[in-house]
Amino acid sequence: MLWEVNKVRKNIIPGFQFNGLVAGIKKDGKKDMGLIYSEVPAVAAGVFTRNWIKAAPVILTQKRVQRRYIQAVLVNSGCANACTGKKGIEDALILTKNLARILKIPSDLVTIASTGIIGEFLPVKRMDDRLGDLCNGLNSKKISDFAHAIMTTDTFPKIAFRKKVIAGKEIVIGGIAKGAGMINPSLATMLVFILTNAAILPQSLPSLLDEGVKKSFARITIDGDTSTNDTVLLLANWQAGNNPWSQKTAKANGFMLMLLEVMQELAQKIVEDGEGATKVIEIKIKKARSEEAAECIARSIAHSPLVKTAFYGEEVNWGRIIAAAGKTNFPISFEKIDLFIGQVPLIKNGINLAPQNEKEAQKLLREKKIIVTLVLNQGRGETSVFTTDLSPGYVKINAGYKS
């Protein structure tokens, strides 16, 4: 049973413990409250929603992360505690304070994240009643319980791990995410917690996180909507015993790459689990007049309902891609454009090659993963974003069908 042992061992991030249980916040009776606990205060960095309407837990956590040390993260699903005014903030404060008392740590070291319905108050009493059990049940092997407790419309829990010996020390990075709907560049109903035993200098952690987010979670978009609750937290608890790394060292010794792998794997899982998604589509823009133009054009395509429904229908409808690319503020010229599905060219210098290549392209469109490459031949700007198709399932989920 070596494999079993290894598997369990693999899922441990030294110095971190987890739990997840049913507090009765969700109506479906599933796990809805979870806890991450670091045995020592961990150096912390966070990235939060850019929506002007920020949920109470985001406001509180943003403040506490600024002090750079976090030891516990309380998370609930089923209620977003957003648009809840002063009472929302007070509720979050009460819960973190009571949790801190049970854990015997300063409440400054406790943060909170919530996801679920906007505009409703947290069932504080019900949650408070379970804080003791939540702490008592903490265990380094219960990461999956935690991952389940933070799910909303997610169809599967999202966990990613990487382990590597760097400078003689075993470095582990583990990440847990929830996503599903409202996923968009500005982060959206997305909660991500990334934990490592590495020692990283407090002043270096935020830039490592920012760089990672830019290359992972900021590259996925499902519906262009942005939630009030998005939170990405990175905690480093120094348990590996390495000489604390600066940003430069972490990049040179492979830690950054490892971190990026975890973040990209989680981002990939979030987009794969996009509400109603049947396909993941990568939109690559090349040779745009600038990075900014590439970015804007990629998102215009990725958010176009006409493009997304065409992918759902598995149709070669390149006109919609071109029309979406042409509607931004950045001028493009059809005569210069090359467009590919996978390696199959549909347009070359504005010449329509679809008639002869349609069958081959059609074959690729039936796949679960599709790569669209639009070469604008205007400059050096390039980017790539991941999105999903738009299916009747998306409408069904979001129209609140009770079935």
Next chain:
Amino acid sequence: MLWEVNKVRKNIIPGFQFNGLVAGIKKDGKKDMGLIYSEVPAVAAGVFTRNWIKAAPVILTQKRVQRRYIQAVLVNSGCANACTGKKGIEDALILTKNLARILKIPSDLVTIASTGIIGEFLPVKRMDDRLGDLCNGLNSKKISDFAHAIMTTDTFPKIAFRKKVIAGKEIVIGGIAKGAGMINPSLATMLVFILTNAAILPQSLPSLLDEGVKKSFARITIDGDTSTNDTVLLLANWQAGNNPWSQKTAKANGFMLMLLEVMQELAQKIVEDGEGATKVIEIKIKKARSEEAAECIARSIAHSPLVKTAFYGEEVNWGRIIAAAGKTNFPISFEKIDLFIGQVPLIKNGINLAPQNEKEAQKLLREKKIIVTLVLNQGRGETSVFTTDLSPGYVKINAGYKS
């Protein structure tokens, strides 16, 4: 049968003739080629798609409208003649030239508009063969044939009329539009032709049209997509015999209001016929920090798939409206917000009134027309846009289901 006569009479715009027939461009055997003919050259103004990728007919018509006189407008559905390069332009030129020869007018006075699939060439031969019949069948009473010939996924033809005696002359304005999908602020697969017998000074016509578009077609949005072919043409053939009006006169004597009514009626019909739409939703923004902010926030709400699916589901889900409002570059503050469905308040100064008002709001959400008012209490900016819900029907139509 006075009524019948009146009805026919009502549908006549002095000096304009119409036709519509089957040229075999569409696969479904329905009418797909139409013609508007003015018995004398009419003063013309146009507004065109802001997409950088402009279809061949748009490029040609834009040029010809600049000379300010137009006598014939050839329109086809089934093929957009977009992304068709030089051959696309040549095809449009050949057709307008041959049509001009049959009509015995200079080809400079002939414009063309196309709608349908992007990336395919016009079946020039097939269309050319029917130009003679198209001209022979011209008749002042055949506006409905024309309206049918320009339809694509439209479920009904869109015609609007206004008649009024101004300064002793009977002034008529008639408009024909097609819309359905891809409708958005920057105009999208929308063709609109507005015809009047009034005499308007050539230099005044463009500003009248611009003002009208700003208050009608620019206020509707279905999916945020923008087509390559959008065209709004206004032709004034001076047959009413009035002293030619300047912009100022046309505003003072009620002509502008009449024009606006025609344009708004057509815009309303386009949004009502939005692909898969089951409801029309007006998003009113009040007391925003600026007009620009109001505009941007209104469209962010109107384009949000989460908001639109919630309307389809007839659910009171104000959190999605607020989240969509908060994701733009313009800061808003939840504590200042009032939100109404119809007259029913859901939020007042950031206080959630939904629990007590949910039933009343629910009732309004079951209606076909819904008004959402978001008061930001930040300044004097205000706007209103019309959009639709997002239904499984939209996905079905646009995924290209053959059923």
